[in-house]
Amino acid sequence: MTEDIIKVKDLIVAYDEKPAIWHLNMTLQKNSITAIVGPNGAGKSTLIKSIMQLIKPVSGEIQINGSKSKKALKDVAYVPQKGEVNWEFPTTVLDVVLMGRYVHKGWIKRPNKNDHKIAMSALREMKMEAFRNRQISELSGGQRQRVFLARAICQDADIYIMDEPLQGIDITTEKLIIKTIKSLQQEGKTFLVVHHNLDTVKEYFDHVIIMNKTIFAGGKISEVWTEENIDKAYNEVSAVR
Amino acid sequence: MELLTSYTFLIVAIGTTLLSFASGIIGTVSVIKGQSLIGDAIGHATFPGIILAFMIVGVTDTLSLTIGAVIFGVIAFFFIQAITSHSKITLDGALALILSSFFGLGMALKSFVQGNPSFHNTQGIDDYIFGQAAYMLRLDVYLILIASVISLLLFIIFYHQIRIYTFDPIYSSTVGINPSLINFLVLSMTILLIAVGLKAVGAILIVNLLIAPGVIGLMWSNRFNIVTLIAGLAGAAAAFTGTYISTAFAGFPTGPSIILVLSAFVLISMLFGRKGLVTRQIMKVRGESS
Numbered sequence: 001m002t003e004d005i006i007k008v009k010d011l012i013v014a015y016d017e018k019p020a021i022w023h024l025n026m027t028l029q030k031n032s033i034t035a036i037v038g039p040n041g042a043g044k045s046t047l048i049k050s051i052m053q054l055i056k057p058v059s060g061e062i063q064i065n066g067s068k069s070k071k072a073l074k075d076v077a078y079v080p081q082k083g084e085v086n087w088e089f090p091t092t093v094l095d096v097v098l099m100g101r102y103v104h105k106g107w108i109k110r111p112n113k114n115d116h117k118i119a120m121s122a123l124r125e126m127k128m129e130a131f132r133n134r135q136i137s138e139l140s141g142g143q144r145q146r147v148f149l150a151r152a153i154c155q156d157a158d159i160y161i162m163d164e165p166l167q168g169i170d171i172t173t174e175k176l177i178i179k180t181i182k183s184l185q186q187e188g189k190t191f192l193v194v195h196h197n198l199d200t201v202k203e204y205f206d207h208v209i210i211m212n213k214t215i216f217a218g219g220k221i222s223e224v225w226t227e228e229n230i231d232k233a234y235n236e237v238s239a240v241r
Numbered sequence: 242m243e244l245l246t247s248y249t250f251l252i253v254a255i256g257t258t259l260l261s262f263a264s265g266i267i268g269t270v271s272v273i274k275g276q277s278l279i280g281d282a283i284g285h286a287t288f289p290g291i292i293l294a295f296m297i298v299g300v301t302d303t304l305s306l307t308i309g310a311v312i313f314g315v316i317a318f319f320f321i322q323a324i325t326s327h328s329k330i331t332l333d334g335a336l337a338l339i340l341s342s343f344f345g346l347g348m349a350l351k352s353f354v355q356g357n358p359s360f361h362n363t364q365g366i367d368d369y370i371f372g373q374a375a376y377m378l379r380l381d382v383y384l385i386l387i388a389s390v391i392s393l394l395l396f397i398i399f400y401h402q403i404r405i406y407t408f409d410p411i412y413s414s415t416v417g418i419n420p421s422l423i424n425f426l427v428l429s430m431t432i433l434l435i436a437v438g439l440k441a442v443g444a445i446l447i448v449n450l451l452i453a454p455g456v457i458g459l460m461w462s463n464r465f466n467i468v469t470l471i472a473g474l475a476g477a478a479a480a481f482t483g484t485y486i487s488t489a490f491a492g493f494p495t496g497p498s499i500i501l502v503l504s505a506f507v508l509i510s511m512l513f514g515r516k517g518l519v520t521r522q523i524m525k526v527r528g529e530s531s
Contacts, residue, residue, distance in 0.1 A: 053415075073415060080412055084409070086408055090273070090459060090462060099412070
């Protein structure tokens, strides 16, 4: 029994009238670990930003858990690219992870003991417990990525959407992140991950979406991860250009 | 000692201290976001609003002039937004353009008004350029009180949203925080505080009350709540000391005195703060020897 947790229908997104995504249709299967791969400028980040409603598409429809409303995003945790945050902001590792509890607290309520417990256990999972009182700017690239993942775990969402989480980090962190993703999958979570290293796709993921402005192939690794499909997306001149 | 209980001193000291406490806290957000100069541009841009309000009501009435200042602060902000989003000019270019052109307009209007016999009692409007705290009235202090309380309340109510948005704007929008709303809120508080503070420190120097305390706070702590608290307290302490100095030594203007004290605090913090130059050097030497 398979179920689509995210559905994208006929999506078109443009920057300054140049199309970044063109008539794209895709589905994300529930409880899968799905990679999005494609050449630079293929619109991978644009696709997940559209799903997160950070970008307004020209046309098309996006459903999360069957709903189009902004409220559906409550079930989605987003892990940004490292460059998108203000690293000089005065905050400790624990405080950043606690931000993940905001969706459960809303407005004025401050995090309580239970939230602290959840945050600490997320930090433990990412082996960052000892760094909880560090200023975030003092962390290495890999450690920063671990903090972001801990924040996402703390958010306790159903779907995790990650923008190149393995970019520029050490191999220990990479293995740890993949291990954590796989154990969260056991708990019923779903992952959509922008990924750039084609060599590790087979090892890390069970589903893949190959795209270049539109989808060239999508589905189980065993069915669609073929030389032919990869070549098409990376080498063929896209229909849009 | 007698001075500390004199009516004029108390009025001025309460006004500047409250203003600097609130400005220090709200201004810290702009310092962290790297948008300090927005406050400077808006500060200068309020000046023509003051003169136009004076031209309409004909007297230097505090409330009317403050409303004029707020309106021009808002107009300046929308100009800055429009320039940065509809042209290739970057933020710093837009700020420089708005700052100088609006202030230029203010100076031109001021000359016109002061050279025109149909306007009377025009000397008071000069106070809004450099500030003239000694002439502050009870009403000025009330306005400062209202603006400070509103800003601080909004800051407390939206504390989590402001914190998450300032650290990570994209993430904030994915968890249901409206970034434009928070940005608008912070700017409204900034404009409000600038408008009520003009009489005390003037259009040119007001930015210092928004920026220097945040810089001081950042030198002493790694936590946002502590940084803002230190910023507020540093602003308040500098304002009180500065006002005292200017009252005790006649001839020292209040606004510049406050800013000199704040600058001294900044210098001390940058050297000896927990994250200051000297402190870090000492830590490094200790780290190497052990």
